Amino acid sequence: MPTTANHKLRAVNQFSREMLITLAAVALFTTAILLAAGAPPLAAFQALYQGSLGSWIKFSHVIKAWIPLTLCGCGLLFTFRIGLWNIGVEGQVMMGAVFTTWALRQGLESAAPGLFVGLSFAAAATGGGLWALAAGLLKTKGGVNEIFAGLGMNFVAQALILWLIFGPWRRAGVASMSGTELFPQSLWLSYLAAWRFSPVSLGLVLTALGITALVLRYTRMGLCLKAIGSNSRAAVLFGIEPNRYLLLAMLLAGGLAGLAGSLQVSGVYHRLLPAISSNYGYLALLVVMLANYNIWLVPVVALFFACLNVGSIQLPMVLKVDSSLSGVVQGVLVLATLGVHAWRTRRAHKA
Amino acid sequence: MKRLAREDKSVVLVSHKLEDVEALCDTVTVLRQGKVAGRMQAPFDARRLLAMMFATLPRAPAREHRQNGGPILEFKAVIGTGGRTGLKQCDTGICRGEVVGLAGLEGSGQGVFLRIAAGLKPPAQGSVHLENVAMAGKGHRAFQAAGVGFLPSARLEEGLMPGLTIAEHVALKSRFSAFMIQWPQALKAARAGIDTFHIMGQPLTLVESLSGGNQQRLLLSFLPTRPKLLLLENPTRGLDLESAMWVWNHLLAFKKGGTGIVFSSSELDEILMAADRILVFFEGRIIKDVAAEQTDSRELSRAIAGKV
Numbered sequence: 001m002p003t004t005a006n007h008k009l010r011a012v013n014q015f016s017r018e019m020l021i022t023l024a025a026v027a028l029f030t031t032a033i034l035l036a037a038g039a040p041p042l043a044a045f046q047a048l049y050q051g052s053l054g055s056w057i058k059f060s061h062v063i064k065a066w067i068p069l070t071l072c073g074c075g076l077l078f079t080f081r082i083g084l085w086n087i088g089v090e091g092q093v094m095m096g097a098v099f100t101t102w103a104l105r106q107g108l109e110s111a112a113p114g115l116f117v118g119l120s121f122a123a124a125a126t127g128g129g130l131w132a133l134a135a136g137l138l139k140t141k142g143g144v145n146e147i148f149a150g151l152g153m154n155f156v157a158q159a160l161i162l163w164l165i166f167g168p169w170r171r172a173g174v175a176s177m178s179g180t181e182l183f184p185q186s187l188w189l190s191y192l193a194a195w196r197f198s199p200v201s202l203g204l205v206l207t208a209l210g211i212t213a214l215v216l217r218y219t220r221m222g223l224c225l226k227a228i229g230s231n232s233r234a235a236v237l238f239g240i241e242p243n244r245y246l247l248l249a250m251l252l253a254g255g256l257a258g259l260a261g262s263l264q265v266s267g268v269y270h271r272l273l274p275a276i277s278s279n280y281g282y283l284a285l286l287v288v289m290l291a292n293y294n295i296w297l298v299p300v301v302a303l304f305f306a307c308l309n310v311g312s313i314q315l316p317m318v319l320k321v322d323s324s325l326s327g328v329v330q331g332v333l334v335l336a337t338l339g340v341h342a343w344r345t346r347r348a349h350k351a
Numbered sequence: 352m353k354r355l356a357r358e359d360k361s362v363v364l365v366s367h368k369l370e371d372v373e374a375l376c377d378t379v380t381v382l383r384q385g386k387v388a389g390r391m392q393a394p395f396d397a398r399r400l401l402a403m404m405f406a407t408l409p410r411a412p413a414r415e416h417r418q419n420g421g422p423i424l425e426f427k428a429v430i431g432t433g434g435r436t437g438l439k440q441c442d443t444g445i446c447r448g449e450v451v452g453l454a455g456l457e458g459s460g461q462g463v464f465l466r467i468a469a470g471l472k473p474p475a476q477g478s479v480h481l482e483n484v485a486m487a488g489k490g491h492r493a494f495q496a497a498g499v500g501f502l503p504s505a506r507l508e509e510g511l512m513p514g515l516t517i518a519e520h521v522a523l524k525s526r527f528s529a530f531m532i533q534w535p536q537a538l539k540a541a542r543a544g545i546d547t548f549h550i551m552g553q554p555l556t557l558v559e560s561l562s563g564g565n566q567q568r569l570l571l572s573f574l575p576t577r578p579k580l581l582l583l584e585n586p587t588r589g590l591d592l593e594s595a596m597w598v599w600n601h602l603l604a605f606k607k608g609g610t611g612i613v614f615s616s617s618e619l620d621e622i623l624m625a626a627d628r629i630l631v632f633f634e635g636r637i638i639k640d641v642a643a644e645q646t647d648s649r650e651l652s653r654a655i656a657g658k659v
Contacts, residue, residue, distance in 0.1 A: 218531055218532055218534075219530060219531055219532060220522075220523075220529065220530055220531070220532055221530075222532075223519060223522060223523055223532055224523070226512075226514070226515060226519070227512050227515060227519075227523055230512035230513055230514045230515055231507075231508070231509075231511070231512040231513065233508070233509045234508075234509055234510055234511055234512050235512065235523075236471065236491055237471075237491065237501060237503070237509070237510065237573075238520075238523045238524055238573075239491075239492050239495055239524075240523070241490070241492070
C-alpha cells in the first residue's frame with residue numbers, strides 16, 4: 001500500500017542516513033582492525049574495490065554471489081513480513097542444492113538433459129520449501145521457536161550433505177571434501193563464456209523480484225502477511241488465520257532459498273559441495289535487515305554485500321596479511337548492520 | 352461534605368458520577384447542553400437521572416424485548432481458562448434484542464466470557480450454542496459467519512494493526528479483494544467509512560496515529576452490518592463523553608434489528624444506562640443476574656465486591 005509522498009520522502013531520507021551511518025561504522029571498525037593487523041587501510045580499501053569492481057571478470061564473480069543473495073532475500077521478505085526469523089534459510093539453500101543434485105543425477109544418462117535441468121528447479125523449490133515447512137510446522141504444532149528449529153535443521157542439512165558426499169554420492173575411488181563428481185556439461189545451466197554466470201539465473205532472480213514485489217503489494221496474501229506481522233490477534237478478528245499464512249510464508253521463503261541452492265549446483269559449481277550454500281542464507285538475513293525490508297533496496301544492498309564478499313577474498317594476498325582478515329572484515333560488517341538495526345528499533349520504540 | 356452541610360453550609364457538587372451524587376446529595380439539577388434538563392429530590396431514580404442526562408438515548412422498554420426474543424447465545428456449564436480468574440461453571444443465555452451489561456472488577460471473568468462467546472477462545476468444558484447450533488471448538492471465523500461481532504477493549508493491541516493504514520484495514524475486511532487487492536475500491540470504501548463514522552483521518556492514515564475515539568469509530572465501522580450478536584469489551588473506555596454517547600447511539604441502533612448486545616464496562620453508570628439486564632461477575636462466576644430497572648448502583652457495587 002503506498003503511503004503519502006511526504007511519508008515516503010521521510011522514509012527515504014531516514015534510510016539514506018542509516019545507510020551512511022552503517023557504512024561509516026564499517027569503515028571505522030575496518031580501518032581500526034587493518035591498522036591493528038599492520039595493513040595500510042587505504043591500500044586495503046583499494047584492494048577491496050579492485051577485487052570486486054576492478055574488472056569485468058571480477059564483477060561477474062560479484063553477480064555470481066549477488067544471485068543467491070537476492071533470491072534468498074526475496075524469500076526472506078515473506079517471512080520477515082509476517083514477523084518470522086527464518087534463520088533456517090541456510091539449510092533451505094542446502095536442501096535446494098541436494099534436491100537439484102538428485103534431479104540432475106537422474107538425468108545423467110538421459111537423451112534430454114535440458115528436461116532434467118528444468119526439473120531440478122522444481123525439485124529444489126520443493127526441497128527447500130518442505131524443509132522450511134517442517135520448521136514452520138514445528139512452530140505452529142509444537143510451539144518451537146522458528147529460530148531454534150531453523151538452526152537445528154541447518155545442522156541436519158549440513159550433515160546430510162556430508163553424508164551424501166562421503167556416502168551414496170561419493171566419487172568413484174575417492175570420496176573427498178571437494179564434493180561429488182562434476183556433472184557433464186549437458187547438465188550445466190547454459191552460460192555465456194564472457195559472463196561466468198548463466199543468463200537463466202539472472203532471469204530467475206529478476207522474475208523472483210518482480211513476483212515478490214507484486215505479491216507483497218497487490219495481493220490479499222501480501223496484505224495478510226503484513227497484518228499478521230503487525231498484530232496477529234487483531235488479524236484473527238479480521239477473519240485471517242495466522243497459522244495458515246505462517247506456513248505459506250515459510251513455504252515461499254524455503255522455495256526461493258532452494259532455488260538459490262539449485263543455481264549454486266547447476267549454474268556455478270556443477271556438483272554438490274560441503275560448502276555449497278557459502279553462508280549466503282545467513283548473509284541474506286543481514287541484507288534484508290539492512291535494506292529495511294524494502295524489496296527495491298534488497299538487490300542494491302545485496303550487490304554491496306556481494307562486492308565485499310568477493311573483494312575481500314584477495315585481500316590477504318594483496319596485502320600479505322593473514323587470510324582470516326577477510327573473515328574479520330565481514331564479521332565487522334555484520335556487527336555494524338546489527339548495531340544500526342538495534343539502534344533503529346530502539347529509536348522507533350521511543351517514538 | 353456531609354459535615355459541612357450539617358454545619359448549615361450549602362455545598363454544590365458538580366459530578367457525572369451517579370454513585371457520588373447518590374451518596375452525597377439531597378437534590379440534584381441536571382444540566383444538558385447549557386440548559387436545565389430536570390430536577391430531582393433524594394432518593395434518586397438512577398435511570399430517570401440518566402434519561403435526563405442523555406436525552407438522545409434510544410431506549411425502549413426492556414421487558415418487552417426480552418419477551419419477544421428467542422435465545423441467540425446459550426452457555427451451558429461452560430468453564431474457561433485465562434484472565435485473572437478464568438470462567439467457572441457458567442450457565443446463561445442472551446436473547447434477541449437484549450442488551451446485557453457485564454459488571455465486575457476488571458478481570459473477573461467478563462473477558463473470558465466474551466472471548467468464548469466470540470470463538471476466540473475454546474471453552475475448557477461445556478457447550479456454547481448460537482441459535483441452537485453447537486459452536487464450542489469452532490474458530491472465530493465460524494462465529495463471524497454466524498453473525499457475531501467482537502470489539503476488544505485494547506484497541507491497538509487486539510483490535511487494529513499498527514503500521515497499516517485505514518484503507519489497508521478496509522481492504523482486509525472487505526469481500527471484494529479475494530486475491531488481488533482492488534486498491535481504488537478499497538480507497539473508496541475507506542473514504543465512505545470515514546464519512547459515515549465521522550473518523551478524523553484519511554484513507555492513508557496509519558491507525559496508530561488516530562485518537563482513541565477515532566480508533567473506536569474505525570473498529571465500529573468493521574462490525575458486521577446486520578449482526579445477530581455483538582460482544583463489546585469496554586466499548587467506551589478512554590473516550591470523552593461525546594464520543595462515548597456517539598458510540599452508544601450507534602450500538603443501540605442495532606437493537607432494533609434484533610441484535611443481542613453484550614458489553615462489559617467498569618462504569619456502573621454506563622451499564623445502568625445502556626443495559627436491559629445486568630450480569631455481575633465475581634471471581635469468575637456470575638453471582639447476580641438482574642433486570643436493570645430492578646437494581647441500582649448501590650446494590651451492584653455490593654455485588655461486585657462479592658456480597659449478593
